[in-house]
Amino acid sequence: MVNRAVVLLSGGLDSATTLYIAKQKFRCLCLIFDYGQRHKKEIAAAKKIARASGSAYRIVKLDLNLASSSLTNKKISVKRSKAGIPHTYVPGRNTIFLSIALSFAEDIKAQAVFIGANAIDFSGYPDCRPAYYRAFRELARLATRTKGIKVYTPLINLTKAQIIQKGIRLGVPYGSTWSCYRGKSYPCNACDSCFYRAKGFKEAGIKDPLIK
């Protein structure tokens, strides 16, 4: 029997690394979400990465139009946030993504779901914390007919630098990933996502192939 996994792929460096970790042991179906994010550019990046990894992908369109997040409401600026959970927080995002991944996993008889959540170099989103994943695993156990669909968070306790070092060893095409929340032609270097990416490459002692 083939081991199958559903991998949440945003097009950023964490999810790309997660896909390359998953594909060592699983045949992967990547789920790419079009949820009205302002950095639509990450969708093109995700497709490119899925193809480069030799994995199948599906784009899932979610017509949410959430007003409270700067990622889905262009009236709010995405400049670097101060203390607390930032305005880039999208209510319930990972719960929605994981639920749909779980549904697909059960539908295609996959044994696992992978998500590149990280609780070290991150923006403080509640749905990136280890306690949240413990609760989701308990929910997954009760939610489905198929028992034993595993939910993996292989990056949860790694620093951004460690993620990049691992990804380099696995051949992740970081030049094809996209992190910047602004989604213009070049990374803005001012949003939280650019900040953590630059910090990671710097600490890893590796040049970001995206920065010319």
Added chain:
Amino acid sequence: MVNRAVVLLSGGLDSATTLYIAKQKFRCLCLIFDYGQRHKKEIAAAKKIARASGSAYRIVKLDLNLASSSLTNKKISVKRSKAGIPHTYVPGRNTIFLSIALSFAEDIKAQAVFIGANAIDFSGYPDCRPAYYRAFRELARLATRTKGIKVYTPLINLTKAQIIQKGIRLGVPYGSTWSCYRGKSYPCNACDSCFYRAKGFKEAGIKDPLIK
């Protein structure tokens, strides 16, 4: 401050009754899902019920195309099922619906989410059981920035007859609800959903206004 709730409304009698329970204390936003179900007719029913109750609604389209359920794959028949979890089971459906409801609730600053799940006269779906809701409440507590969004399942321990009796007192327009999985012009009286509906009206000693 206005108390707001997000109510999952399928158009069936359980969710309609739940809406009328919720609207006693909350201003409700009904979420109606178009997830490729064969009984699309329930969507029209849901809109009608939302309007009758004086509540706002949003239709959320989910392009899932799940192959393993008879509700989303027309190649599988929906005739009355035998033992076990039936073929009408849609993998992860309530988890997806609740996640999106939670996201909207946080986005519009609602205090509550309502779902008409029932674990008495039901088809044995895993995501209708009380243990599943306990796990979802724990997840909701950890998933969001807003603490204290409550997840209510007011019908969970009622029989179908008790649900109908309660709904009649609240003025639920049962003639506008739709339960049949086949979604033709008249209830098929052969699927699980028709079975539980007929049983409920019979036990409540009330004539189903949908049956001419």
